Each structure stands twice: as structure tokens, then as C-alpha cells.
Amino acid sequence: MIRLKQEYSEKDLLNKRLFFTQITFGLMFSIVFFSLVKVQIINPPEGKTGQYEKVEIPVPRGTIYDRNGKILAMSVPYYSLYIDSWKVNHQKKKEPSYPEKLKEELVAILRIPKAEIEKKFQQRYPLIKRELSIEEYKALTEKNLPGTVFLPSYKRIYPGGTLACHILGFTGTDGYGLEGVELYYNTILQGEKGISLVLKDGTGDLIYSVEKKLSLPRPGKDIYLTIDTNLQYIVEEEIENVYHKYNAASVSAIVIDYYTGEILALANIPEYDPNNPGKFSPSDRRNRAVTDLFEPGSTFKIVTAAAAIEEKVISPDDIIYCENGKWFIRNHYLRDVHQYGALKVSEIIEKSSNIGTVKIAMKLGEEKLYEYCKKFGFGKPTEIDLPGEISGILRPLNMWSSYSITAVPIGQEVGINALQGIKAMAVIANGGYLIQPHILKGFKENKSEKFISWKGQENQRVISQDTCEILTKILQEVTGQGGTAPLANIPGYNISGKTGTAQKIVNGHYSKDRFVASFVGFLQHKDARMLVLVKVDEPKPIYYGGLVAAPVFKNIMWRSLQHLNIPPELFEEEHKLVMRK
């Protein structure tokens, strides 16, 4: 009995304790269950959801070629080194000396002072070095240092250095065009960065397997310029010579195809290196041919003459009295450099008589003169495809003073940029059409895709073919022995041109010692249609366009002809004459 009782009590005890155990476990499971209800349903804790991050995929900018396919600007890939300090700290837990080791490796490989690296390490995600060299990149990747991050990017390179710098412009470190063609055609050149959505894990690593491309990267389109690198080189060399020879403030020169408006060369000095634009002052980086205004002076007489001949107010052989170099008109004296009596209209242009030109203009009248100025494209931008063009000054007729009729015909009271000058001269050269100067020949999307050519508006006729022929003949005499610019003459070729020597306006008055010497001329040849403008700002001590600018024109033209292998035309006829004798 006793034993039974004892057994029973044992059993009873076990049952009681088992019951208690079950209650306890039931309670604990319930606590967990209600905690789940609380955390997952009733009151979920707030926190960031989604660790997706947008990552840009860099694309190269389009290459810039010249008209013959020579590379003027290109993008090359490179890596930049960043440090992910989070990962460095992570590694530090395993290897306490790691940050010091990493810094020493960086000092040894990159040759950056230790203090600088220490300073950079204070940031969460510091950029250690942009544009790693191949050796540096290899050395670093071989060491396989945790926490180093290499980000690919592209760098703009201009193989020609300063060559065509004002045309090309440059890009910022972010790859956005800041000047020149790089800026003007940025949307074509830039392409589109790809954007991909990547998942990041808790340590900041990308998980590429969960990559989603939001937009595909599209490389920039290659563009072709109208520039001929060889001509550009010739022009740059020649203007540099004259720049130093006459100690000029600046020199600009443009070579253009006067039928198509394609700019074959455009250069200014001072110049800069687009590979390193920050080292040069903004004034060096200015494309003066487009951004700078000057009074054209005598070159503007062509417009007056063209208008008068076109309107049949005068004919080339009409005689005009030139007042022996001094004429009191509209309350002030108008002077010529040389004293002339009676001159033919053609001689007035040839010898650049101010008095004669003004008399022609007065016959024409203010309204007609103004109309033709506008027709020749003055007073508004040429709409060249380069940034920063200045529109020029041509006062509206109602703002003309009584004196204006004696100033505008000889290129005073008007302000032009070099391109406007060349555009007006092209009208004479091409037989009466106003062309659209441009720098873009076309662009290609990819190598497989077709070439999309530049297309401008249809050229407007300004003056008749006859007028152009008459003027061309007159301008041809300018480079003859009796003209103002015999130095521009190239034997064997038909060169027409016009000099300009304009006083600069300093503090509202015409300066006595600061001039702009210019020459604009063109070649008439069955194989070549080159129009060249040279503008020398403040040459010293000589300042006449015929002496300063004309020889530059001649050199540019002569060397270009040699380079392009254009044979002389006039000699052929003379040769025949010799043979006949």
C-alpha cells in the first residue's frame, strides 16, 4: 500500500509539473505570437525600405573630326580612385592595422603626401585620385585592397593641343561642353548616360545580379567639322608671326568657302590649350573672331559701292571729284590719306578714298544705304554654329544723325564681328548670294549609321551677278600696283580684296594710335573658292591694313594653294602668249 501511494504521489507530482511546464511553454509561445502580431501587423517599426540606388553608366562623348577625318577631340576612358571608409572600418575589425597599411600603400603607389591622404580619409567616401595612370591602376588592383573603389569615367583629349582651340572649346570635369563646338553641339556630342538601378547590400557593396537598366547608355555622336586641319595650322602659324612681329593685342583670321559657307579655318591669338583650359585667362579663351566687335573701316566701302552700282546710281567709269583730300561736309572736315582730284568710281574703291565713297553714298541716299547694309547681314548675328556671337551694331535709320551719311559708308558708326565681314565679302565673291557661315559638316550616330549633313536655309540673292563682276574687277585692282594692297598679290592668281584701317574708339573718341588693320580678300579660281579675312588688332608701329594684314593674307592664301595643289591660272595664258611668239 505504501509503495503504491508513493508511486501514485510520484505520478501525481510528475503530472502536476508536466502541467505546469505545458502552461509555461504555452505562455512563452503566446508571448512570441503576440509579439509577432504587434511587430508585423499592429505597429511595424519604421525604417528605410528598398536599398536600390541609381547608378550612372558613363558614356564617351562623340569624337570631333575635321573635314578630312582627322581627330580633333576624343574621349578616352580612365579610372578614378575612391575610398569607401565604411569598408575600411569593416576590414579594421579583422585587421586592426589595416587603415594605416592602406594609407601607406596609397602613399607608395600614388605618391601623394601622407598628410593629404589623412585629410581625405576624414570623409565618408573620399576621392583620392582622378585619372589614375595605367601603372597605378594595375598596382592597386593587384594588391586587392578592401575599401578601394575604382569608378570608370571618360576624359576629353585634344591631340592637336592649341590647334583650333577656339573652334573646339573644351569640357568641364563632368564632361559637359563649356566652350566652342563642345558647347554648341553638346547635345549631339554628349550622348546619354545610362542609368541602372542596382541593389546594395548592408556593407554598401553593389549586387550586380539584381541590376535593372532603366535606360541604356547611348554614346555621343561623332561630328565632322568643315575645318581643314592643314589650313588651320597654316593660319595659326601666320597669325602668330604677325602677332609677334607687330606686337599686336590680338589677331584673328578666317578662311571660308564662299559658295558653301563652310569655314575652312578660324583662328585667334592669344590662344589656349583646351587640354588644360584652367591655366589660361578667360580673355585667352575668347573666340575673338565671333565675340569681338570692331569698326570695319574701309572694307565697308564695298557695301556702299555694291549698293550704288546695283541701284545704278553710278557706273564704274563715272568721274567723281575728291576735293583734294579735304572736304567740309555736314559741319566737319572729311579727309583722305592721300590727296586725290577727280577719280573714277573704280579708282575710289581701289585707292580707298573716303571723300569719294561718301559722295557715292550721298547719291544713293540714306535709306538705300541702310537697306543694303541690312541685306548684307550687318546688325544681326551671322548665326554661326559657335557660342557667344555678338550681333554687331547698325543703328536703325531713325537714329542716324545728319553726320551718319558721311560715316557709315566708310565703315564708321557700325560695329561688326569678323564673320559678318567675311559674310558680306562672300556676296561679292560668289555672285550675289548671302551665305550662311557654318562649322559643322555633319555628324554620325554610330559607324553603321548614315552621315547626316549640315543643312542651312537657301541662300538669298543680295545683288546681281553683273554688279559682282564689276566689283570683283575693281577689287582685283586693289592688289595691283596702284591699289592699297599690292602686298596681297600672288602672281598667277586672280586675287580680289579690300584693305581696312580703322581707328579704335577709346573712351568715346577715335584714338590716334590704336587701329584695327584688316584685309579681306578672295581667290577666283575654277578649283578653289577661298575667302580669307585677317584682322590685326592694335599693330605697332605700322598700322595700315595694306601693310600689316595684306601680307598675312597673302601668306595664308599662298601656302593654302600650295597645300591644296591649286595651279596658277593666269600663267597658262601668258605661257600661251610666250609660245605664240
Add this chain to the structure above:
Amino acid sequence: MLLKKRFSLYFKILISGTMLILIGSVFVLSSSSIYGISRTGNPTYYFEKHMIWLLLGITGIWLINRKDIKFIERYSFLIFLFSLFLLTLPRFFGELRWIRLGPLSFQPAELVKFTFIIYLADYFKRKQANIETFKILIVPLIFLLLITGILQTQKDIGTFVIIFFTFILMTFLAGVRMKHIILIILSGIILICGLVVIFPYRIQRIKTYLNPSADTQGSGYQTIQSLIAMGSGGITGKGLGAGERKLKFLPEAHKDYIYAVVGEEMGFIGTSFILFLFATIVFSCFTITNLTADAYLKFLTAGIGGLFGFQFLLHACVVLNLVPAKGTTLPFFSVGGSSFLINILALGVLLNVARKVCTEENIERTEIPFISLH
């Protein structure tokens, strides 16, 4: 009628266990692939190992179920001694906790968790007559201290807590007097406090437990991440494999925070279902304890029930920040081959016992009220 009911008990354990193993394997794949990629480059690295352990485990279950449970009872003490010997081995191979066997590595501490239960069940059965005296507790306590000491050198406090709780449960059910049990618990608390004081990183964990948002990037980080993972799962979860916190936001998500991954990917439905499966197994264990007449089987099943129950509860409580953070695994879910294998073997023993109990004709059954969720 009775037999049918008992068979349903066997199938309950079988089905619950199978489902836990299957769902667990899916989450092993889901949570470990990121670690597999970053450590070996192979996203299925851990999953493949897990499958090897699973094959070993199934072989183990088959072997265990071929023999009568009496066979294990006979060798209980030897099995325990052998596992103790293994526990000392990692030191000699210069490892912290592991014995490496080719591609697999084995953690003896996990084995000890189980063999200690086998030993205790055997011991308490033999000493049942004198259970109320304190001196019979001396030998198990010495073993407990020995295990504690070895585990402490291996910095494995989580395993120690499981073993300690299971020990208390078994002494409690074995009929040890309450004052003795309270004495053991008190000395256990003092011991843990001592360890906390000696190793300051544990103080940090307790501080973090009290206020996890105080230092969201430091020690509170994992707790915050765990709660965010749980919360962002909501009721239905983000979908299998779609969790984000497992991507190294949760430290060792595939081991110590896998329940949070379940919570994020399968939501409340998933977590409560897992809880339900574990509760089913645990309460089935206690039902067997109640049903069987054999003292060894009573203690053994209670111990196994406690082992599964405590492991699940501790892991869930850590994930839900109900107790201070410590590395504890979730049976059948956490990556870690030896733990997985031992849990499968424990399940195998449980199935063996359940089948035996189900087919026994002559057991006494005492009607007691017991908790059942079903």
C-alpha cells in the same frame, strides 16, 4: 480508437518535422546566397552543404528507427562521454568551435546539447528512488559545469543557455525538490552575471536590448534591422526570396536572424505558421511524456521537447528583441551543418519513441489536463 489517436500523434510530429525541414531548406537557400557569393562566389554554396547534411540526417533517422530505443538507452552514458571528448577536440586543432571533416565542419557543442539530454534521461531514471536528495544532483551538475567551462572558452553562451534551460526542465520533471532547483537557477544567474561582468561586450548587448535605437549604426544596428525586417514583411510578406534585410543588413542573417528573413519574405502568415509547427512538435513531446510509462522515454521526450522549444523561443525572442541579442540558431532553418544534423537526429529519436508509444498496448494512461493546440 486510442491507437488511431496515438498514430495521429506520430504523424503530427512526422509532418511538422518534414515541413520544417523543407521550409527551412528554402530559407537556407534564400538567406545564404549573398554570403555564398561574397565568400566563395557560388550562391548555392551553403545550400549544397545543407543538402549534404540533410542526406546524412535522413540516413541517421533511418538508422535510429531500425533499432529499438532501448539500444540508445543502454549506451546513453557512453554516447555522452564520447561527445564530451569531441567537445574538447577543437582546441587541439587550433579551432574555436569546429572539427573539420573534409568539406564539412562539425561543431561538437551542438552534439553535446543532445547527448546531455540522453545522459540525463538515463541518469534520472536510474536515480529515481533517491531523486529528492541533493547528492544525486552532484554528478550532473559537475558535467554541466564542465560543459559550461568548455563552452565559455569557445565563447558560446547561446548554446550554454539552451543546455542550462533544458537541464532545469529535466530536473523539474524528474521530480527534484523545488528548493534544489531554485538553488541551481540562482547559481546559474550568478554565473551568467559573472560572465557578463568579466566580458564587457555582453554588457553592451544588454544595453542595446534596453534601448536599441540609441546607437542605430553600432550595436543597436542588428536589432533595429531585425525589427524592420519583421515589420516590413507585414501580413503576407514580400515574397519568397524578395527580402532585402538578408543582404548583409542583418548580420549573419542566415544563422542568427533567419526568423527575421522568414518574417520579411513570408510575413506574419509565415512566422506564425513556423511557430505553429514548432509548438506542435513541442506539445507532442509533452503528450508522449504524459502517455508513456517508461521513465527514460518520459525524460527523453521532455528533454527533446525542451530542446526544440527553447531553441525556437530563444531565437524568436532575440529576433523580436524580447531578450538581449545573442547568437542563437533556429532549428532546421539556420545554416550550420552540425546543428541541423543534430536537430534531425533528435527528430529521428522523437519519431522512434512516438512510434513505439503509439504501438504499445499496455501503457498506463492517466487522465491529466494538458495543453494542446490541436
